Amino acid sequence: MLKLYEYPSSGNCYKIRLLLTQLEIPFERIPVDILKRESRTAKFLSKNPNGRVPLLELEPGKYLPESNAVLYYFSQETPFFPTDxxxxxxxxxxxxxxxxxxxxxxxxxxxxxxxxxxxxxxxxxxxxxxxxxxxxxxxxxxxxxxxxxxxxxxxxxxxxxxxxxxxxxxxxxxxxxxxxxxxxxxxxxxxxxxxxxxxx
Amino acid sequence: MLKLYEYPSSGNCYKIRLLLTQLEIPFERIPVDILKRESRTAKFLSKNPNGRVPLLELEPGKYLPESNAVLYYFSQETPFFPTDxxxxxxxxxxxxxxxxxxxxxxxxxxxxxxxxxxxxxxxxxxxxxxxxxxxxxxxxxxxxxxxxxxxxxxxxxxxxxxxxxxxxxxxxxxxxxxxxxxxxxxxxxxxxxxxxxxxx
CATH class of the missing domain: 1.20.1050.10 (Glutathione S-transferase Yfyf (Class Pi); Chain A, domain 2)
Known part of the structure; x- marks a missing residue:
């Protein structure tokens, strides 16, 4: 299943939850407490060198950061992205x-x-x-x-x-x-x- | 012909010149002196309400701002954008x-x-x-x-x-x-x- 590394009250993370929910694509939420600098640990930086959430794990070891890049990826060939x-x-x-x-x-x-x-x-x-x-x-x-x-x-x-x-x-x-x-x-x-x- | 409204030393404007030149697509350069606030005049704001360059005029009255959106538009179905x-x-x-x-x-x-x-x-x-x-x-x-x-x-x-x-x-x-x-x-x-x- 998709894994969303996120800080729940972040709007950038919410964008992804909203689109995936509207597309009825299931995902697992993995909280990352940015106030405790959990996005800056060596372990997290090995997943996203830019040290930010949201980060989507598409399959084990395959990561996509940047909220709007994730929106782009999942919206392709759906009504959420235009054809023109x-x-x-x-x-x-x-x-x-x-x-x-x-x-x-x-x-x-x-x-x-x-x-x-x-x-x-x-x-x-x-x-x-x-x-x-x-x-x-x-x-x-x-x-x-x-x-x-x-x-x-x-x-x-x-x-x-x-x-x-x-x-x-x-x-x-x-x-x-x-x-x-x-x-x-x-x-x-x-x-x-x-x-x-x-x-x- | 395409018209590029630009401040020549801006890297965001250069991005577009570089791609269009590499694609061998001709364009006209229209200088906008941001130091003289020429991107904040009523006339310019009617073209781009966000008051920024670069701005591309695809055909008379059809405008596309945001350097990376312009790169996206022209790179589609070219070697400058992946197929995967x-x-x-x-x-x-x-x-x-x-x-x-x-x-x-x-x-x-x-x-x-x-x-x-x-x-x-x-x-x-x-x-x-x-x-x-x-x-x-x-x-x-x-x-x-x-x-x-x-x-x-x-x-x-x-x-x-x-x-x-x-x-x-x-x-x-x-x-x-x-x-x-x-x-x-x-x-x-x-x-x-x-x-x-x-x-x-």
Whole structure:
């Protein structure tokens, strides 16, 4: 069976649980406590030299890191990945947007505030992250004002990828009330078949 | 003809020039001076709401941002993208690694030192970036010790993607002499057919 090495409250790990559940692919969850630096042990680094979760073990000794690469792998030839070549590239566009322009601000703020629970210690860094996270939300809002999902008219891995940290952005100090199209989209994602919560 | 909106010394823009040249696909270069905030004008934001270069115009009004999404689009069904499903996912893995664990440290340091030419102003931030950039180089060195290229035995868009900022890492204050496998790989990339320099 597939093994998912994960830190359960991580949005990057949740992305994979959500897609595999929606695809009805069984997997075993193996917790890695990043707060105890369990992703930096010699044993874990032999599995993923970059020392991060999630990490998927496809078969004994065959590993795939990077949440969005795992989404890509399992979505191929399923309804979660478009068939049109340009739409495929647009899925990539939004997934790279997520890792470069969204996750480093919204996920990192959530980590400091709600996982480490040290908002005072990271006060200055959080202030720097705020405008950049809101800028990413603004780009998303503009797209979702005119489209039900990020690419084409269908729910794809681009949505799964961006949903993971956006729907818990409040845990990073971001207020979504000014983003009505994002809020509507969050509801549409939650209505997808086999949806599971991040806390599931 | 394809139009590439770019800031010429940007490694992210160079990635696209390198692949399109190697594929012998003609394109027009349209300079966007990011130092003059030309990527943040209303006109540019109407093309790419995220306000970044590179941006590719495939046909009038049809735009694709995100350097690695553009690499993905043009590499499909060419030798620059593997046919094996797992190797395809490994290409994704390295491209997401590049945008999350490499570019924010090595490219950003290069930008402050060699493009803005303000190393003193960014001294403290540069010191924070150094260990994280070297960590990314360490992960690359480990992979390249045992493999000629990042995925399989062939030169792919994973190599183009990581080459862009790695081969000019010295311009960001990174010393590659401790990374012999990376230096050998840089030479292998430079020997690929239709190779062009970042300054070309």
């Amino acid at each position: 070549k340009f739409e495929q590239a647009q899925v990539m566009q939004w997934m790279f947007f997520e890792q470069y322009s969204h996750e480093p601000y919204i996920a990192t703020s959530r980590y400091w505030i709600s996982i480490l629970r040290k908002p005072e210690e990271y006060k200055q860094a959080l202030e720097q992250k705020q405008p950049l996270g809101y800028a990413a939300l603004g780009v998303m809002e503009q797209q979702l004002k005119e489209h039900p999902f990020f690419v084409g008219n269908n729910y794809t891995i681009a949505d799964i990828c961006l949903f993971a940290y956006t729907h818990v952005a409040d845990e990073g100090g971001f207020d979504l009330t000014g983003f009505p199209a994002i809020l509507d989209w969050i509801n549409r994602v939650k209505q997808q078949p086999n949806y599971i919560q991040i806390t599931a | 499903k797992f190797e395809q996912a490994q290409v994704m893995q390295w491209m997401f690694f590049e945008q999350y664990s490499h570019e924010p440290y090595i490219a950003t340091s290069r930008y402050w030192i060699s493009i803005l030419r303000k190393p003193e102003e960014y001294k403290q931030a540069l010191e924070q970036k150094q260990p994280l950039g070297y960590a990314a180089l360490g992960v690359m060195e480990q992979q390249l010790k045992e493999h000629p290229f990042f995925v399989g035995n062939n030169y792919t868009i994973a190599d183009i993607c990581l080459f862009a900022y790695t081969h000019v890492a010295d311009e960001g204050g990174f010393d590659l002499t401790g990374f012999p496998a990376i230096l050998d790989w840089i030479n292998r990339v430079k020997q690929q057919p239709n190779y062009i320099q970042i300054t070309a």
